[in-house]
Amino acid sequence: MSKIIFITGVSSGLGRGMAKAALDHGYSVVGTVRKDTDQKEFNSLKPGSSFAKILDITDSKKVFSTIAEVEKEIGPIDVLINNAGYGQEGTIEESTMQHLRDQFEVNVFGVVSAIKGVLPFMRQRRRGHIINVTSMGGLMTIPGVGFYHGSKFAVEGITGSLAKEVKGFGIHVTALEPGQFRTDWAGRSMVRAARTISDYDELFAPIRAAREAKSGKQQGDPYKAGLAVLKLIESSKPPTHLILGSDGLEFVRRDLKALETEIAEWEDVSRSTNFDE
Numbered sequence: 001m002s003k004i005i006f007i008t009g010v011s012s013g014l015g016r017g018m019a020k021a022a023l024d025h026g027y028s029v030v031g032t033v034r035k036d037t038d039q040k041e042f043n044s045l046k047p048g049s050s051f052a053k054i055l056d057i058t059d060s061k062k063v064f065s066t067i068a069e070v071e072k073e074i075g076p077i078d079v080l081i082n083n084a085g086y087g088q089e090g091t092i093e094e095s096t097m098q099h100l101r102d103q104f105e106v107n108v109f110g111v112v113s114a115i116k117g118v119l120p121f122m123r124q125r126r127r128g129h130i131i132n133v134t135s136m137g138g139l140m141t142i143p144g145v146g147f148y149h150g151s152k153f154a155v156e157g158i159t160g161s162l163a164k165e166v167k168g169f170g171i172h173v174t175a176l177e178p179g180q181f182r183t184d185w186a187g188r189s190m191v192r193a194a195r196t197i198s199d200y201d202e203l204f205a206p207i208r209a210a211r212e213a214k215s216g217k218q219q220g221d222p223y224k225a226g227l228a229v230l231k232l233i234e235s236s237k238p239p240t241h242l243i244l245g246s247d248g249l250e251f252v253r254r255d256l257k258a259l260e261t262e263i264a265e266w267e268d269v270s271r272s273t274n275f276d277e
């Protein structure tokens with residue numbers, strides 16, 4: 001049987017683009033969905049190679065049992081792509097604590113559940129590749145999506161540490177950092193906090209309006225993201241970080257440059273905290 005890729009969230013967007021690219025190039029894909037109709041539709045994409053599992057990734061026990069079921073009934077999972085997630089928009093002050101908990105429940109805890117589900121199998125086989133879809137927003141920030149940034153920065157940290165922990169087992173780990181792609185992320189999939197504080201209008205109102213206007217017109221092609229992921233999977237030395245999209249490169253480089261400048265400007269203060277020997 002061909003290599004098996006397990007992708008969370010294949011009903012639409014990046015997950016669907018990745019799944020289609022993989023199926024077109026001879027891989028078998030197990031994808032998670034939330035609805036019966038989506039399950040039937042995905043199973044029909046390429047019978048014998050496309051397998052859909054209904055799964056809520058916030059249910060850790062179900063995540064573990066589903067992965068074990070795939071390993072037993074379909075075959076060994078060679079690649080895990082943690083793609084499922086969503087964006088929460090709103091200033092920190094206007095967003096609720098429940099918004100924060102919900103964002104981390106899906107974008108962080110759901111990701112870690114899938115990682116913990118596949119690791120025993122990959123470790124035993126001494127091979128595998130775990131790809132966590134973070135975002136350019138896991139390496140840079142803009143106003144109005146602070147909880148989303150927080151969740152993606154968290155997965156970036158988890159990914160970096162995990163990569164060092166499992167390297168000796170022959171398991172690769174990569175954080176995939178897409179820029180803006182033509183998906184529903186900024187449309188129906190986004191949770192938006194209510195606007196309640198007028199002090200933020202000048203800063204945030206144009207940002208929200210621009211995001212809504214650009215939804216469905218983004219430059220990034222989800223299928224081409226899938227092709228890029230195949231190059232990643234097929235590499236003998238995949239990177240720990242891979243940014244996708246020219247806008248992602250631009251935004252991340254801008255913030256990294258600003259960080260470097262700030263570190264240099266305050267270096268004397270940073271070094272002033274040591275004991276005098």
